[in-house]
Amino acid sequence: MSSRPSISAAASARREKSRRPAAAAWRRHHRQCLLGAFARLFRRPVSAWATILVLGIVLSLPALVMTLGHQIERVGSIWMADAARMDLYLAPGTSDDERAALRDWLDRQSTVAKQRLVPPDAGLKALTERLRIEGFDSLEDNPLPWVIELTLVDTRLDTRLTLAEALRAHSAVAEFSTGGDWIERLEQIRMFFDELGWWLFLLLGLTVVFVVSNTLRLELHERRREIALIALIGGTERYMLRPLLYDGTLTGLLGGLVAAALVTTAVAVTAGPIERFASSYGAAISPQIDPTVIVLLLAGGAFLGWLSAQGIGRFYIGRLSTP
Amino acid sequence: MIEFANVSRRYANGQFGLQDISFRLPTGRMAFLTGHSGAGKSTLLRLIPALDRPTSGKVLIGGYDLGKMGRHQYPKLRRQIGVVFQDHHLLTDRCVFDNVALPLRVSGFLAGDIRRRVDAALDKVGLLDRQRAQIDELSGGEQQRVNIARALVNRPRILLADEPTGNLDPDLSRDIFDRFFEFHAVGVTVLIASHDIDLLRQYPVPRIALDQGRISAFEEADT
Numbered sequence: 263m264s265s266r267p268s269i270s271a272a273a274s275a276r277r278e279k280s281r282r283p284a285a286a287a288w289r290r291h292h293r294q295c296l297l298g299a300f301a302r303l304f305r306r307p308v309s310a311w312a313t314i315l316v317l318g319i320v321l322s323l324p325a326l327v328m329t330l331g332h333q334i335e336r337v338g339s340i341w342m343a344d345a346a347r348m349d350l351y352l353a354p355g356t357s358d359d360e361r362a363a364l365r366d367w368l369d370r371q372s373t374v375a376k377q378r379l380v381p382p383d384a385g386l387k388a389l390t391e392r393l394r395i396e397g398f399d400s401l402e403d404n405p406l407p408w409v410i411e412l413t414l415v416d417t418r419l420d421t422r423l424t425l426a427e428a429l430r431a432h433s434a435v436a437e438f439s440t441g442g443d444w445i446e447r448l449e450q451i452r453m454f455f456d457e458l459g460w461w462l463f464l465l466l467g468l469t470v471v472f473v474v475s476n477t478l479r480l481e482l483h484e485r486r487r488e489i490a491l492i493a494l495i496g497g498t499e500r501y502m503l504r505p506l507l508y509d510g511t512l513t514g515l516l517g518g519l520v521a522a523a524l525v526t527t528a529v530a531v532t533a534g535p536i537e538r539f540a541s542s543y544g545a546a547i548s549p550q551i552d553p554t555v556i557v558l559l560l561a562g563g564a565f566l567g568w569l570s571a572q573g574i575g576r577f578y579i580g581r582l583s584t585p
Numbered sequence: 586m587i588e589f590a591n592v593s594r595r596y597a598n599g600q601f602g603l604q605d606i607s608f609r610l611p612t613g614r615m616a617f618l619t620g621h622s623g624a625g626k627s628t629l630l631r632l633i634p635a636l637d638r639p640t641s642g643k644v645l646i647g648g649y650d651l652g653k654m655g656r657h658q659y660p661k662l663r664r665q666i667g668v669v670f671q672d673h674h675l676l677t678d679r680c681v682f683d684n685v686a687l688p689l690r691v692s693g694f695l696a697g698d699i700r701r702r703v704d705a706a707l708d709k710v711g712l713l714d715r716q717r718a719q720i721d722e723l724s725g726g727e728q729q730r731v732n733i734a735r736a737l738v739n740r741p742r743i744l745l746a747d748e749p750t751g752n753l754d755p756d757l758s759r760d761i762f763d764r765f766f767e768f769h770a771v772g773v774t775v776l777i778a779s780h781d782i783d784l785l786r787q788y789p790v791p792r793i794a795l796d797q798g799r800i801s802a803f804e805e806a807d808t
Contacts, residue, residue, distance in 0.1 A: 284693050498660045
């Protein structure tokens with residue numbers, strides 16, 4: 263009984279000892295493959311960098327579309343508060359009782375969060391201040407109606423439509439604004455760009471796979487004697503595939519990096535004109551890149567490169583190493 | 586142990602590379618495979634490390650039927666077999682050391698072990714002082730010795746050689762065969778394909794003669 267632990271410990275130590283060199287050799291091969299992948303970029307610079315540049319341009323297209331969608335989202339969010347607002351313009355000559363009754367009714371609506379009554383005098387004063395017109399407040403007859411400013415419980419179109427339907431039955435309400443409609447439409451445009459970006463990413467991702475696979479195929483063709491020899495002397499498929507996986511992943515990653523640089527440059531170049539254009543409408547918009555797009559470009563590029571290497575590598579190496 | 590049981594290899598064009606081959610080479614023994622060019626020597630040798638598959642029959646190595654082996658088991662089998670190729674199969678963009686070290690790197694040896702074993706293998710074939718030379722700088726005989734060093738560096742249980750003295754002069758050919766004989770003396774199973782009958786007769790080793798893919802004669806060692 264007492265000898266069992268020592269036998270087990272000795273066996274475990276032996277296993278550990280034999281595993282250590284294998285792990286060290288595995289790490290060394292990974293290191294060699296990584297260095298080899300970098301070396302190949304400079305050994306055949308024209309072919310390697312041409313592929314990377316093509317990947318960068320191809321990947322930048324969906325990223326630009328996604329960035330455009332992100333800008334629309336930002337523009338929408340600036341005025342998002344408007345989407346939860348609704349102004350009721352009361353009919354001329356409404357009495358205090360009618361206004362009180364309407365306000366009581368509004369208090370009972372689940373779609374209304376807050377309400378504020380704006381008398382015509384207060385409205386005229388605010389308008390004068392906003393438009394900065396001298397003597398506007400000295401008009402004898404104030405043409406502005408009584409207004410009730412509503413804050414809705416949310417920004418959904420359904421909420422506004424439900425309330426609008428109910429308001430039509432009230433004779434005290436002459437008109438009402440549903441100011442958030444265009445934000446809803448903006449949101450739909452953003453979703454369209456977002457979806458278009460993903461579809462382009464998928465479609466152009468396939469292009470990336472073909473471009474990288476073709477480059478790696480040429481690399482494999484050049485190394486076919488070495489691969490066949492390694493197979494003959496007992497190299498595993500994984501061992502033969504490893505340098506190719508590093509090549510593919512590095513190419514894809516650098517392609518993603520070029521795409522990120524292109525998108526960043528495009529945004530930087532257009533930022534000035536967009537800011538000036540927005541400020542002429544009284545808005546402060548500064549175009550920015552969504553960090554998710556950058557992460558997606560780098561991770562997506564690396565993954566597509568790796569996937570290409572897996573596909574072409576397994577096919578080619580399988581043919582070279584199996585009888 | 587290498588065992589062939591009624592092995593045939595038929596090519597896609599219908600021609601037979603090997604036909605009904607049966608023989609047994611026990612562990613630690615040495616044999617020569619003789620026959621004219623196209624007799625099937627290379628085809629037979631290629632079946633042993635599973636570089637090719639027989640159309641029918643069984644090839645057994647150390648009692649294992651290669652026909653029942655999965656492709657993931659081939660690397661393990663091939664690491665136990667050293668092959669001296671007819672056309673050297675050397676990587677011309679690397680030096681002598683890197684060519685000989687390749688089987689050890691593939692098998693996951695550490696740098697210190699690789700250095701020690703490569704030095705020993707190159708010393709055996711008399712090329713220790715040329716380990717940094719590029720392959721293109723070597724003569725045909727030296728390239729063949731690099732080929733042999735690479736086959737031996739992994740200390741294989743089986744050594745196969747396909748026309749190892751192809752275009753070499755008689756003295757160098759004898760030198761290379763002497764080395765094969767030394768490896769056999771330390772327990773390695775050796776099978777050498779050669780058409781150089783005069784050279785083979787100088788060694789007391791049994792000969793399997795092939796003719797048009799069939800065994801035409803099985804000659805015991807000359808004494």
